[in-house]
Amino acid sequence: GPFLAMMQLDVYDGDARIDTLMLTKGTTVLGRALDVDIRIEHASTSRKHCEIVADASGDYYLIDLKSSQGTHLNGTKIAPNEPQRLSDGQQIRLGASARVYKVILSYDGASSAAAASAAAAAAQAAERERYERERQQQEAERYEYERQREERAERERAERERHEYERQQEAAERERFARDQQDRAERERYEYERERAERYERERAERDRLDRMIREPPADAAPPAPMMRKNSLGSSSHGGSTGFFAKT
Known part of the structure; x- marks a missing residue:
């Protein structure tokens, strides 16, 4: 066949041409991997999808x-490795x-110089x-x-503020x-001290009352009866008397 001067792929997204890829190597690999010649980031693209x-x-x-x-060529799925x-x-x-790669071939011939110039441009x-x-x-x-x-910094700041608020709430609750x-x-201690003081006052008042009763008998109480003693005749007499009858 005629000598092939160069090949390029015009990339279309719908009806709009969005890129032109020049193929300058003997083998050009297309896929999603980082080390391929033409990288295509699409979920349905394999890491090394196809090659030209x-x-x-x-x-x-x-x-x-x-x-x-x-891989589809003019809408027809081609067999692997064929x-x-x-x-x-x-x-x-x-x-x-949905992205389409259109094959553009430029053959050597009478217009090769013009084609090469156009291709270079x-x-x-x-x-x-x-x-x-x-x-x-990149922008x-x-x-x-x-x-x-x-957004991450704002979320982290809000999270820190939330944690700080919760910490302060917990500290206030503990306080x-x-x-x-x-x-x-303090209330229990106050009640205990008050009850103890009242009990002490009651006990002291009771002791004072008993002491007064012992020291000061009531005014209507009968005086104690005088002591009686027997004389030599066996009769009782008041103390200090020598007897009511005299011996004759």
Whole structure:
């Protein structure tokens, strides 16, 4: 076949062309892994999804690398590990992604210089577009990172304030409990001291009353009876008397 000067993939999202990828290697791997040549971040894309290989004659072939969601060429799913020769204008789609990769082939010939110049200009434009897109993506990622960082800081601050509020509430509750315990103990001690003082006063009043009764008998109490003694005749007489009858 004719010598293949270069190949590129025009990337379409719907009807809009969003990127142009120049294939400059003998084997170009597409997938989701970090070390592939063309990285495609989509949930249905395998880590090493498919590859485009140039043979010695300059033809390009699309090979599915046993991807989980398959590789489609012009809407038809191709079999794994079976090379499919690519031609100009064909469309490649990976997995369930809506993004389409259109094959652009430039053959050597009379217009090879013009084609190469146009391809170089397209490559430069694509490179500028890619740079601008990456810059915007980096800006968006940086903005998103800052936003998430601020949200995380705000959540952490709110969490610290909540913990501090709960700590203060617990401390206040412990202080109230301790104060209530102290007040209860003081009331109990006061009641105990008051009852003891009242009991002491009652006991002292009772002792004083008994002492007064012993020292000061009541005024209406009868005087004690005088002591009686017997004389020599056996009759009783008042003390100090020599007897009522005299012996004759």
